[in-house]
Amino acid sequence: MVRKGEGVGAVMDFLQRLFGRLEGGSSRDAAKNRLRLVLVQDRATLSPGLMEQLKTDLIEVITRYLDVDESNMRVEFDNSDASVAIVASIPVKEVKRSPEVSVR
């Protein structure tokens, strides 16, 4: 059983969706996309303990190839534009002549 009001409402919904699409998507989609991005940015953080662990692990790998200045190393999250990146800046002191790795 369909009441008249509901039928008219459905047509209106349909028209709104149609024109909404022409205007570039629904506000729900806009909210969804903006929310997804802002949450990625909000969550882009590690506890100080994990950050230190990450630095230690990075140094361990990098020093197999290069001599680096650990005291001036910086590791940060960068939330710019539409993405989140982890950016590491590690001053190189010397490139090792014979890297301590086996080439596969």
Place this chain on the structure above:
Amino acid sequence: MSGTVIVVTSGKGGVGKTTAAANIGAALAMMGPSVALIDADIGLRNLDLVLGLENRIVYDLVNVVEGVADVRKALIRHKHIKNLSLLPAAQSRDKTAVTPEQMKAVTDDLKSSFDFVILDCPAGIEQGFKNAIAGAERAIIVTTPEMSAVRDADRIIGMLEPHEIYDPWLIINRIRPDMVKRRDMLDVDDVLEQLKVDLLGVIPDDEAIIVATNKGIPVVMDEKSKAGRAFRDVAARIMGEDVPMAAAAEEEDWFTRIIRWFARARG
């Protein structure tokens, strides 16, 4: 006996935490278990109003932690729901009047004589939040389908784990099926996709909530209210019953389905 201590929290203010705490507590008590509600929003006391108990306050939470009154003397029994009691917040003090340790002592004490101890947490992530979660074992996160509320809920979820509160439950409040239908509101799946927690209930936006609060009668006592029913379902789920989620958007009539089908066919 050892009851369960549950904190109702949200991060953002104005999403319906106090209404949720009052109605979940009332619905649980109506099912049989004994429930103590604690208003942890010191300085901005409101749980008493939602429950219609504002004229019966003698002692409050701060009086209890300062040893002025015994906790059982400060508890106010609800007029209509005999298993439901309220420990009101102090109105003339602020959040720093209580420490997390003191709060935990109160909840530990109460859970020895109540099946459920439910805390209404203040908005924010500062002292009041830390007090409210101190003695809690479980958390109910209240959000609305709005970006700012979902974002704040996400922050809160991240802050519970370090305090050993795992697997929070989510309540999505004030869903408007008409807006979801015309794609102008985030739907339940959108919110769950972002927050990745267990859904405890979906509460439709309902004028009956305002009417009930005006009268000081929890909306769960209103048999006809949709929100009241949704809160009763929430309580049943907390009790371990397997209650299906009522469709957030009401069942579509055949006319809408045909139009939707055409819309899809046209791409």
